[in-house]
Each structure stands twice: as structure tokens, then as C-alpha cells.
Amino acid sequence: MDKMKKLIEDFSNQLRDALRIGKEASIQPPAREIRNVVVAGMGGSGIGGSLLASLVQDQLRVPLLVCKTYDIPAFVNEHTLFIASSFSGDTEETLSALEQALQAGAQCVAITSGGAIGSLARRRELEVISIPGESKSPRANIGYSLVQLLFMLQYKGLIGGGFAEEVERLAHGLDQEEESLRLRAEKLANSMKGYLPVIYADSRLYPLAVRIQQQLNENGKHLCHVHELPEMNHNELVGWEHPEQVLTDCKVYFLLSSYDHPRVRERFRISREILAKKAANVSTIEASGQSLLEQCLYLIHFTDWISYFLAKANDKDPFPVQAIDYLKSELEKVK
Template sequence: MKQLVEGFIQQLRHAIEIGERATVTFAGPPYANVVLAGMGSSGVGGNIVQSYVADKLSVPVIVNKGYSLPAFVSPNTLFIATSFSGNTEETLSAVREAMEAEASVGFITTGGELLRMAQENNMPHIVVPGGSGQPRASLGYFLVQQLYLLYYAGLLDDTFKTELSQSVNLLEEQIGSIKVQASALANAFQGKLPVLYASDAFEPVALRLQQQLNENAKQLAHVNALPEMNHNEVEGWQCPEKLFGQPVVLTMKTSYDHPRVRLRMDLTKKVLEQKKQDVLEVEAVGATLLEQMLYLVHLSDWVSVYLAELNSANPNTIDSINYLKGEISKV
């Protein structure tokens, strides 16, 4: 897994090449909404894209993580399904509903049933490499191709291309610092419950860190966003007192945080420190929203593999996930 994390920068470069070479045409009408469907790493890629395009698209974008679709899906919907294997049962179910609703459907996959459906129905699709065998190690492919499909559908302008290129350059420049920070955070997380806070726009990035800690380091973690956390969870830091000291809080800060959210982060830190709770902070680097998102994503991935080493965990295995898939497939 460490080699795959090391290859993330090159993956982004390759993903851009794939997107540029894609011959994708959408023949649908002007879109009233966009649905990004996927589970796990495919789903969190959609969450990051949803947050990134929030101020760029004139239509609403939702991320669908489940078997069924909302009733508003119609011929005026752009539906993008992402699945590493192409056989994710929740995503396949959602695709069938989208096709029944006559939505414009696009696919991102390595193969499987999704690719068969796309080819059989002559639907827009982009095939990404599957050699890693690890969906969570393919986030760069998923995220970049979702942006390209939005671009080819006429919803997103080409500014993202420049920002992607700048992001690759930034990660190359910052990789040494990223690894040092990641190692320190992994040591702080060992034997603790990481509690991850970010602004609402960067909650998907905190979710990516949670998922990587779960799958790679085999460790639980918790995520919430500000300002919402200030309206409920902050009050929960009272009971049971015997658990205090077990969590370690990480606040992910960025220059895109609303000034009032930044103030709330600082005040929340004071509240938690009064309870003798450790509060760590990390500041995103980059000139654009996409740069800062990808900086924190890459930092998160390194934290997870370093923590896996500390936990003596095998980051390449997902026995519990495979068990669940196997048992569900029998029913």
C-alpha cells in the first residue's frame, strides 16, 4: 500500500492524460441536476467533487450512496456511476433506476458489469486502470474522471485542468513536508480514537482520512464538520468522563474556511483543552481549493500507511469487508 500511496502524484498525471484522451459525448438535454453514485472510495471521490464544484455549477449536485435514487431523477438528470470493480451492487442498482428514469448516464470503472452495460447501451464511459486491485488506491482516477465527465457534459469549464496541473506540482514540491507531518500525526493517533473536524466544505477530505484509517490502519475514527458540530457534538464532550484522554482531536484548517468557522474552530479548541483533551491542527497548503483538497488527501493517505505500520496492521487486506460481500452475495 505504501508504494501505491507513493504513486498518487503519478496517478493524477495519468488520470489527466486519460481524461484528455477520452472521447465522451453526452446527447442529453440541459441538465437540472447531477447525481454522482458510488460507494467507499468511489463515493468519497464524489463527495470531494461535489464540494469542489459547489460554486462552479449552476445546478445542484448530490452524492448517492445506496441502492435507490431520489424521486427527482429524470431525463433532465446527469447521472455518473463510479465503481472500481464495476460490480458494486448498490451502484448497479442505482444505475438501473437511473436508466429506467431515462437519465443521461455516464460510467467510470475498470470493467465488470458497469463496463458491459455501458458498451452494450452505447453510453458514455471512461475506463481506468485496475492493476492495483485496491479501490481506495484509485481515488485520483475516480475524482479526475468525474471532473472530466462534468466537463464533457458541458457543466464545468476547463479551469479545473489548470488547477489539477498546479495540484500535481504542489504535491511534488511538498512531498517531504507531507511525509514528516504524516509521521507525526500517525504517532499521535496510535492507541487513540482520532476525532476529525473540518469546515463543511472540507468534510469530504476528513471523511477520506477516516476511511483510510479504517481500511489501512484498521483503526476507528470519527468525523464531523463545523459549524454543525458547534450545535450539538461540542456539548457531548462531557460524558463519560472516563473516556477523556482516549480521543485525539485533529482540526483540518484551510484558507477557504469561512472566517466565522475559523473563529469557531479556535473557540472549540479552547473548550476541549479545558477538558484536558489533546487538540492537534493541520493547515492545508495550496493557492486553490483543489490544491488544498488534494494536499490534505495525500497527507491523509500517508498518515494511514504510517499508522498501519505502528499498528502492525496489513493495509492490503480487508477481511471484514470481503466477508460481508461474500455473505451478502449468497442471499
């Protein structure tokens, strides 16, 4: 059975189940004033934190930092909401950061399916939102992790609850559009084979571009490069000169959203004119949905299908991540 195909097909149901889990969670208001938020996570769990930061920047009145390493910043204290997000619960970087946050007196909570972080949370009587872990694929469970992050901020009084209606609406829309969306993804993936995808996005959607990169890497077994505008216009744009043999093997994709800054849209237009003379091809991938959250979830699902079909074009199984498994097994030897 094609595990990854089934997981991608089930995305709309995953979103609905994530809403159920979040609504049934037992999370209390904060014990102390929250003055900053830190989300710790790696890979498929960590990207949920990055997406969260972008999605709530117009609502959240306190700073939010995503921690993707072993150590926490010095500002973490009793007024920090520290969210450890780990699908497996055994992510060593996130476990290390959580242990440090507990020592710093932070208000710690967890989103996990269990593992060492689940055990630590039970011992320390931390609040936990439990997510299913049966799939053994964190990257295929972004719906669970992202939705629970939103619920956690809502329960702590930091954002409103309107996101739930948006998620439900998007899930219904995906059901209606699934077949055509899949066909377009397959066509795009086949045209991507043999080329280096270069993805550019407005800074607001940059975490989404990184998510796409990760999926092309892990599912497609395919390298990808991403950058954000306007920053790209201040450096990388000049780099499109050499090496010439690499440039002609690049295909450029601009992610478009109705939430792009108007000036960034102009930068997209001018940048496309420049890059069209350098790359093998320049095209766009456009979001659909009424809200930024809906547009992000739409593009997550669409580009997950692209990564799946790219794996097939590359004659690879999208599910296993042998290089990561090998790296982890080697790290286990030097603990």
C-alpha cells in the same frame, strides 16, 4: 512488496495519468438540457462524488446529489446527468442505482475499470471513461475517480476546464515536498496510536474529513470520528462531557484551509479552548495549495501517509480489508 506504500508513493503520477485519460476521453455534449446531477458510488469511489460536490459548488448551476445506496431519488428523469462511479464495476449498490436511472430515462454515463457496470454500459451504449483497475484498491485510486468526475462535468458543459492546470501544479508540488510530507505524517501517526482521532472541518471540507476517516479505518484498521462546523457547535460540542474515560482517549484534529468561512475559523478557535480541557490533545492539520482542489488533493495525500504509518504503528498490513471481504462473501450467499 508493500502494495499500499507503492500506491501512495505514486499519487502524483496517478494524477498526471488521470489528466491524460480525461483529456483523451470521448464524451459528447448532453443530448438534452441537464437540470440536475446524480453521482452514484460507494466507498473509495463514492467519496469522489462527495468531494466533487464541495469542489464545484461555486461553479455548478444545477443541483448535485451523491447517491450512496441501492435506490435513486424520485426526481431522476431525462434531464438528469447520472454518473455511475465504480472502480471495480461490480459495486452492487451502484449497479442497482444505474439500472434504475436507465429505467427513469436519465442521461447515464460511467467511470469504471470494467465489471458488471462496464458490461451494462457496453450493452446500453453508454459513454464511459475507463480507469485502470490493476491495483484492486478503489481507495488508493481517488485521483483517477475524482479527476474523471471533473472531466465528465466539463464535457457536459457544466464547469470550466481550469481544474486540469491545478491538478498538474499540485502534482509537481507534491514531488518537491514528498520527503518532508512523509516524515511529518509518520510523526503524527505515531502520536495517534492508542487514541481515538476526532476530526473537525469546515462544512466545505467535510467530505475530506470523511475521506480521512475512511483511510484510517481501511488502511490503519483504526476507528475515527468526524464532524463538520458549524453544525458540530449546535449539538456535539455539548456531548464532550461523558463518558469521561473515552474523552481522555481522544485526540482532536481541526482541518484548516484558506477556504474556511471566517466565522467558522472563530468557531474553531473557541471550540479548541473548550476541547483542550476535555481531550488528550487538540491540534491542527493545515492544507497547502493555491486552490481548493489543490488543498484537498494535498490533504488527501498527506493523510493517506498518516493512515499508512498508523497501520504500521498498529502492526497491521494497510492493504487487505478482510472484514469487508468477509461481508461481501456472506452477502453473495443470500442473493
